Amino acid sequence: MRGRSTERERIGRLLADGRLGNSGALLVHGEAGIGKSALLDWAAGQAGGARVLRVEGIESEMELAYGGLHQLFLPVLDLVDSLPPAQADALRAVFGLTSDEVRDSFTVGLAVLTMLSEAAADGPLLCLVDDAQWVDRPSVDMLTFAARRLRAEGVVMLFAVRDGAPGATVKGLPGLLVEGLDRTAAAELLTGLPPYVADRVMEEAGGNPLALIELSAALTPAQRAGRLGPLALPETAAGLRGRIQDGFLEQVGRLPEATRLILLVAAADDTGSLGTVLGAARELGAGVEDLEPAERAGLVLLSGELVRFRHPLVRYAAYRSAPLARRIAAHRALAGALGEAGQPHRRAWHLAAAATGPDEGVAEELERVAEWAGNRQAMASASAAYERAAQLTADRDLRARRLVQAARKAADAGQDQRCGALADQVPLPLADQEVAANFARARAAVELGHRSPAAAARILLDSADLTGAAHPEATASLLVDAVHAAYSGGDAALMAEVASRAPELAVLAVPALLFGDDVPGASGMSGASGTSSTSGVSGVSGALAALRPLVAATEVAATGVMERLLTGIHCLLTGDHPTARRVALGAVAHCREQGISGWLPTTLDLLVRTELALGHHEEAVARGTEALRLAEYYDLAHRASHLRAALALPAAVRGEEEQVRALTEEALGYARPRGVGRAAADALWARGLLELGLGRAQTALDALAAARREVGHPLLCLPLLPDLVEAAVRAGHPERAAQAAGVIDEWATALDRPALGALAARCRALTAPDGTAEQHFTAALALHSDRDGDDDGGGAGGGAGAGNAFDRARTALLYGEWLRRLRRQIDAREQLRAALDGFEALGARPWAERARSELGAAGGETVLTTRQDGPISLLSPQEREVVRLAATGASNREIAAQLFLSPRTVGHHLYRAFPKLGVGSRTELAALLAA
Numbered sequence: 001m002r003g004r005s006t007e008r009e010r011i012g013r014l015l016a017d018g019r020l021g022n023s024g025a026l027l028v029h030g031e032a033g034i035g036k037s038a039l040l041d042w043a044a045g046q047a048g049g050a051r052v053l054r055v056e057g058i059e060s061e062m063e064l065a066y067g068g069l070h071q072l073f074l075p076v077l078d079l080v081d082s083l084p085p086a087q088a089d090a091l092r093a094v095f096g097l098t099s100d101e102v103r104d105s106f107t108v109g110l111a112v113l114t115m116l117s118e119a120a121a122d123g124p125l126l127c128l129v130d131d132a133q134w135v136d137r138p139s140v141d142m143l144t145f146a147a148r149r150l151r152a153e154g155v156v157m158l159f160a161v162r163d164g165a166p167g168a169t170v171k172g173l174p175g176l177l178v179e180g181l182d183r184t185a186a187a188e189l190l191t192g193l194p195p196y197v198a199d200r201v202m203e204e205a206g207g208n209p210l211a212l213i214e215l216s217a218a219l220t221p222a223q224r225a226g227r228l229g230p231l232a233l234p235e236t237a238a239g240l241r242g243r244i245q246d247g248f249l250e251q252v253g254r255l256p257e258a259t260r261l262i263l264l265v266a267a268a269d270d271t272g273s274l275g276t277v278l279g280a281a282r283e284l285g286a287g288v289e290d291l292e293p294a295e296r297a298g299l300v301l302l303s304g305e306l307v308r309f310r311h312p313l314v315r316y317a318a319y320r321s322a323p324l325a326r327r328i329a330a331h332r333a334l335a336g337a338l339g340e341a342g343q344p345h346r347r348a349w350h351l352a353a354a355a356t357g358p359d360e361g362v363a364e365e366l367e368r369v370a371e372w373a374g375n376r377q378a379m380a381s382a383s384a385a386y387e388r389a390a391q392l393t394a395d396r397d398l399r400a401r402r403l404v405q406a407a408r409k410a411a412d413a414g415q416d417q418r419c420g421a422l423a424d425q426v427p428l429p430l431a432d433q434e435v436a437a438n439f440a441r442a443r444a445a446v447e448l449g450h451r452s453p454a455a456a457a458r459i460l461l462d463s464a465d466l467t468g469a470a471h472p473e474a475t476a477s478l479l480v481d482a483v484h485a486a487y488s489g490g491d492a493a494l495m496a497e498v499a500s501r502a503p504e505l506a507v508l509a510v511p512a513l514l515f516g517d518d519v520p521g522a523s524g525m526s527g528a529s530g531t532s533s534t535s536g537v538s539g540v541s542g543a544l545a546a547l548r549p550l551v552a553a554t555e556v557a558a559t560g561v562m563e564r565l566l567t568g569i570h571c572l573l574t575g576d577h578p579t580a581r582r583v584a585l586g587a588v589a590h591c592r593e594q595g596i597s598g599w600l601p602t603t604l605d606l607l608v609r610t611e612l613a614l615g616h617h618e619e620a621v622a623r624g625t626e627a628l629r630l631a632e633y634y635d636l637a638h639r640a641s642h643l644r645a646a647l648a649l650p651a652a653v654r655g656e657e658e659q660v661r662a663l664t665e666e667a668l669g670y671a672r673p674r675g676v677g678r679a680a681a682d683a684l685w686a687r688g689l690l691e692l693g694l695g696r697a698q699t700a701l702d703a704l705a706a707a708r709r710e711v712g713h714p715l716l717c718l719p720l721l722p723d724l725v726e727a728a729v730r731a732g733h734p735e736r737a738a739q740a741a742g743v744i745d746e747w748a749t750a751l752d753r754p755a756l757g758a759l760a761a762r763c764r765a766l767t768a769p770d771g772t773a774e775q776h777f778t779a780a781l782a783l784h785s786d787r788d789g790d791d792d793g794g795g796a797g798g799g800a801g802a803g804n805a806f807d808r809a810r811t812a813l814l815y816g817e818w819l820r821r822l823r824r825q826i827d828a829r830e831q832l833r834a835a836l837d838g839f840e841a842l843g844a845r846p847w848a849e850r851a852r853s854e855l856g857a858a859g860g861e862t863v864l865t866t867r868q869d870g871p872i873s874l875l876s877p878q879e880r881e882v883v884r885l886a887a888t889g890a891s892n893r894e895i896a897a898q899l900f901l902s903p904r905t906v907g908h909h910l911y912r913a914f915p916k917l918g919v920g921s922r923t924e925l926a927a928l929l930a931a
């Protein structure tokens with residue numbers, strides 16, 4: 001470990017923290033041969049009494065779903081029985097110990113987290129993941145999922161990855177870049193060489209430790225004595241990786257032929273099992289005795305059960321140095337050995353590696369492997385198996401079907417770029433309409449995920465038109481997906497166009513009516529000014545009638561996630577926020593129960609928006625933070641932009657200017673170039689709300705007007721119009737305020753929702769003459785107090801009838817300001833005090849300061865009040881979630897399963913939260929929260 005003091009110090013700190021019961025993870029990365037594996041070996045040597053689990057990536061095993069995870073947990077596989085039943089079943093399924101399907105990859109991730117926690121129950125645990133670029137994608141995803149959630153288990157995880165290698169993606173972990181050795185440290189590795197030779201080796205190696213060792217080991221006796229010819233170490237340095245590989249190739253080439261043959265089999269194998277290697281090698285005429293020369297040369301390490309190469313590049317050299325015919329023979333021999341051992345999935349991959357042309361029998365086996373992997377939520381592995389099956393398929397239509405399946409699974413795995421590349425390989429035209437529909441979904445997934453939601457909707461719409469009446473179910477499904485894509489882009493006209501194709505379907509009838517011409521304000525909302533319509537409510541009443549059976553249908557288990565999503569969206573748009581919340585909660589639960597993890601961020605996004613509409617800001621932040629974490633995990637950049645914009649809204653209420661700027665800049669940077677109008681509108685709305693709270697009315701009006709233009713349709717921009725009215729009034733643009741207030745008034749009449757009616761009355765008060773303003777303010781407050789339609793009264797602001805706490809406080813503030821302007825100081829104090837209390841309870845600092853200033857000017861008491869949530873405000877967001885669930889009686893394991901934490905981390909949060917809250921038991925905790 002010469003020259004590695006900085007790296008050893010950082011890893012040593014992690015190990016020391018692990019001995020104290022803290023967890024940590026580190027990504028060690030650098031070029032090939034730079035010393036990453038040596039650092040992991042050093043860490044293992046420093047582990048002391050800690051248990052060490054290790055997995056080494058193998059290039060040929062990259063597409064074998066969960067192979068790396070199985071290798072890591074093999075020494076502690078008995079701990080599976082101690083896991084909660086659902087988690088234990090999930091791990092048994094992914095390891096192929098049962099034939100069960102895995103519906104939820106997050107259950108697998110949680111099982112990995114719990115396994116690591118259990119393995120560390122008796123002391124610290126060190127997990128080493130070497131050559132992570134060659135570990136299968138599902139295993140890497142699950143291990144990094146766990147690494148990011150470890151807190152107080154005493155687990156240290158070190159990942160080593162080669163920079164620039166295909167698949168070298170380990171996300172969300174702190175990194176440690178390992179660079180070349182300096183000249184002094186390099187010279188220490190080259191003892192015994194003449195200075196001239198050592199200088200030449202150091203020049204070639206460029207500080208790479210492996211290159212230093214292997215290039216010097218490859219020198220002939222004459223070269224070591226200083227007689228260097230121009231071909232041994234050329235004046236112009238070759239590529240480093242090539243020079244290292246040449247060193248390994250030369251060492252392998254010196255071995256006897258039988259030894260090279262058995263090394264070839266070991267290199268092609270992906271089990272590490274000595275028995276499997278020897279069984280296959282026997283078919284080729286080699287035996288265990290032929291391993292001795294390689295063992296003596298230090299190229300392999302052997303035990304009674306395992307064969308391990310000293311370095312991955314030795315494996316590569318042993319494999320690539322063999323002629324093609326021998327590599328094919330090795331794979332066929334391994335397929336036979338694995339078939340006898342009852343490992344059909346590995347057998348199929350070896351048969352595929354041995355294939356030199358189309359082979360339908362092998363393609364069918366690979367298709368079964370793909371189905372097996374897909375049932376275990378290993379979508380990347382399933383996609384790879386479908387792709388290889390397609391490559392071995394001669395029939396054009398069958399090849400197209402398999403390529404389409406590969407593309408769809410790639411999209412499910414978050415590999416949108418690869419999905420697009422696979423879709424480009426599909427031979428067109430497609431004769432089978434079902435395959436054509438799936439092809440359209442794959443192309444739309446790429447468009448929606450990273451490009452244009454409008455283009456995604458068009459792809460789906462065009463496919464639905466081609467599919468036609470002959471396939472009604474496929475057509476309906478394509479249209480429903482297209483409406484959702486158009487909604488995500490904020491394109492009301494496109495939603496109406498798609499929905500008009502099948503208005504007989506209730507889920508499409510609602511948007512067809514809501515975004516048609518017969519709705520309030522439709523004629524005057526193309527921009528920020530104009531005259532609103534004074535008629536057109538029949539479309540709204542028809543939509544509300546069509547929505548009722550949809551809501552009822554969400555109670556039926558057979559309802560799919562897209563139908564649930566659109567129903568919740570329709571409820572949210574039409575102002576029925578309690579029902580929207582119930583539907584959203586059902587959609588989230590449906591995704592969790594059915595293992596539809598890729599849709600979980602989208603359903604949580606809907607829930608976030610219903611919580612915001614109801615004034616449950618803290619719940620919205622907790623749900624939104626979880627959803628954004630999942631969206632980033634799945635590479636769902638489109639959904640992440642929506643979530644960042646949504647999270648910016650409560651941050652704007654709290655006056656967190658820096659946070660709002662950061663969230664909205666990232667959201668707008670993605671949304672605007674791609675036409676994601678709804679995310680852009682929400683981000684601009686958050687900016688406008690922030691500016692309004694800070695008293696910068698004109699800037700607020702500019703942002704809110706821009707937000708309005710992003711979506712255009714009156715219904716889509718309805719939630720932000722009350723803020724625009726207030727900003728326009730304060731900025732001295734009464735005509736703009738009056739136009740927007742008129743639109744709100746018409747929609748409030750058509751929808752007949754008390755919360756919206758309260759906002760409409762407040763806007764009338766702001767735009768009316770002083771002689772009539774008070775009756776509108778008092779009407780608004782009465783509607784804010786109407787509890788009819790409240791779902792549960794939970795959270796910070798109650799339900800639909802009551803509007804929400806933030807809206808009530810703002811109405812009271814505006815009314816109080818109006819009263820003070822008329823010198824009605826006593827009446828003003830009452831309203832301003834109510835506003836101040838409401839804002840402080842929400843942590844809405846700029847609004848509270850404005851209310852406090854007005855209250856002081858009215859002669860009222862302005863001392864700081866205490867937030868209504870008391871000591872709960874002392875907890876971190878994650879502590880609050882843990883405490884909330886603990887108060888319901890949930891066990892640590894049950895809380896861990898819901899929040900994707902380990903049970904020990906849950907216990908750690910409770911240990912920290914109880915003293916802050918002044919409680920000593922869960923019973924006291926429940927009583928505190930109830931109070």
